Amino acid sequence: MNDDDLITLVREQRGSVEMTTPVDQIIGRGRVLRARRRVPGLAAGALAVAAAAALAVTALLPGSHPAGRPLPAQLTAWTVTRQADGTITVTVRQLRDPAGLQRTLRADGVPASVTFFGHEPRACQRYPKVSAILMAEVFGGHGPPLVIHPKALPHGAGVQLSPGHYPHGAPIALAAELVQASRGCTGT
Amino acid sequence: MGTNRPDFAEFYRRSKDECLFTVLLSVGDRDTAQELLAEAFARAWASWRTVSRHPAPAAWVVRTALNAHVSRWRRHRREVPLADPGAIADRPTAGEAFDSPVDPRIMAALLRLPERQRQVVALRLFLDLDTARTAAALGIAPGTVQAHLGRAIAALRADLMPERQKETPS
Numbered sequence: 496m497n498d499d500d501l502i503t504l505v506r507e508q509r510g511s512v513e514m515t516t517p518v519d520q521i522i523g524r525g526r527v528l529r530a531r532r533r534v535p536g537l538a539a540g541a542l543a544v545a546a547a548a549a550l551a552v553t554a555l556l557p558g559s560h561p562a563g564r565p566l567p568a569q570l571t572a573w574t575v576t577r578q579a580d581g582t583i584t585v586t587v588r589q590l591r592d593p594a595g596l597q598r599t600l601r602a603d604g605v606p607a608s609v610t611f612f613g614h615e616p617r618a619c620q621r622y623p624k625v626s627a628i629l630m631a632e633v634f635g636g637h638g639p640p641l642v643i644h645p646k647a648l649p650h651g652a653g654v655q656l657s658p659g660h661y662p663h664g665a666p667i668a669l670a671a672e673l674v675q676a677s678r679g680c681t682g683t
Numbered sequence: 684m685g686t687n688r689p690d691f692a693e694f695y696r697r698s699k700d701e702c703l704f705t706v707l708l709s710v711g712d713r714d715t716a717q718e719l720l721a722e723a724f725a726r727a728w729a730s731w732r733t734v735s736r737h738p739a740p741a742a743w744v745v746r747t748a749l750n751a752h753v754s755r756w757r758r759h760r761r762e763v764p765l766a767d768p769g770a771i772a773d774r775p776t777a778g779e780a781f782d783s784p785v786d787p788r789i790m791a792a793l794l795r796l797p798e799r800q801r802q803v804v805a806l807r808l809f810l811d812l813d814t815a816r817t818a819a820a821l822g823i824a825p826g827t828v829q830a831h832l833g834r835a836i837a838a839l840r841a842d843l844m845p846e847r848q849k850e851t852p853s
Contacts (some may be wrong), residue, residue, distance in 0.1 A: 498840070499846070500732055501839060502808060502836065503807060504789070504791055505789060505793070505804070505839060506808050506809070508704065508786060508789055508790070509700065509704035509705075509809045510715060511704075511706060511786075512700060512703050512704050513700050513703070514699035514700055514702070514703040514717060514720060514721075515717070516699075516717060516720075516721045516724075518691075518692050518695050518696070520721070520729050521695060521721060521724045521725050522691070522692075522725075524721070524722070524725035524728075525725040525726070525727075525728030525729040525731075526729075527725075528725055528726055528729040529728075529729040530729075532729070538812070542780050553703075554838075560766060610712075612737070612821060629687070630761055634761040639763040640763065641761070641763045657712060658794070666764040668763060669762065669763055670760050670761070670762045671760065671761045671762070672760050672761075673764075
């Protein structure tokens with residue numbers, strides 16, 4: 496296989512996904528955006544305030560937590576450690592064995608969904624009341640490792656872990672989000 | 684206003700799947716990629732007079748989608764780097780591969796590329812932009828585009844070829 500064959504092989508992948516949103520739906524949304532532009536400043540101002548609030552909150556919070564007596568569940572690809580104060584520390588070295596990580600987190604009392612490849616479960620819906628403050632309460636600092644505070648999870652919320660990237664210059668990263676807890680998504 | 688609709692509809696039909704794959708490559712989740720891209724296409728429609736004159740409208744859409752992803756990431760996601768960023772994943776299990784919309788081995792190899800190389804691969808190979816337009820879209824020199832593409836292909840070859848060669852009887 497030469498370079499051209501390799502490029503062809505990689506290019507073939509783009510045919511494996513299809514954007515299914517109808518063009519009329521796109522145009523309908525475009526009309527809303529165009530109309531909103533006639534009221535300048537409203538949407539942009541709201542976004543700027545939200546971003547500034549997020550930065551302010553995360554800057555004020557501590558980036559680490561007091562270590563208790565860890566009860567490590569040690570595996571090669573990732574480590575989950577429960578601290579004495581109830582916080583859960585997740586260190587991921589490789590995106591392997593998502594089912595095992597999901598089981599471990601659930602056993603430690605975190606309603607969790609973990610997906611490293613493919614689709615996230617259809618049952619998973621974003622937690623609607625997410626805010627920068629809530630994110631900081633549940634996940635604390637910016638790690639690594641990822642720290643989860645199960646006691647800060649609101650009733651009906653769970654954690655979803657998936658692959659992510661930093662936007663620029665980016666090491667491969669693990670992304671954590673809040674989702675609505677449900678049997679099909681987080682197990683409870 | 685209505686006169687631009689046929690142009691836009693044709694542009695959407697022609698470029699939507701390539702754009703989706705390109706965004707998927709950066710985002711890693713199909714539903715999220717589709718949501719981001721739908722919003723980016725809507726913005727393109729709202730500014731179609733300008734966007735249609737862009738040298739690479741598809742690149743404009745992809746960039747808009749990825750910028751939106753960054754904004755969302757800042758507000759709703761917490762990301763921490765992997766302890767070993769060079770080793771994103773081994774070969775996925777059969778079950779994981781079955782769920783994936785793309786070949787997970789190739790996807791993992793693409794995701795292992797450094798960000799800039801992945802961007803160049805996305806624009807050159809998936810959006811079919813030439814070197815000059817890729818360079819303009821990324822704000823880098825054409826020679827740098829060539830260098831990144833060469834390194835990316837070498838990395839993909841090293842990642843994918845040994846196993847492929849084993850599968851092919853000589």
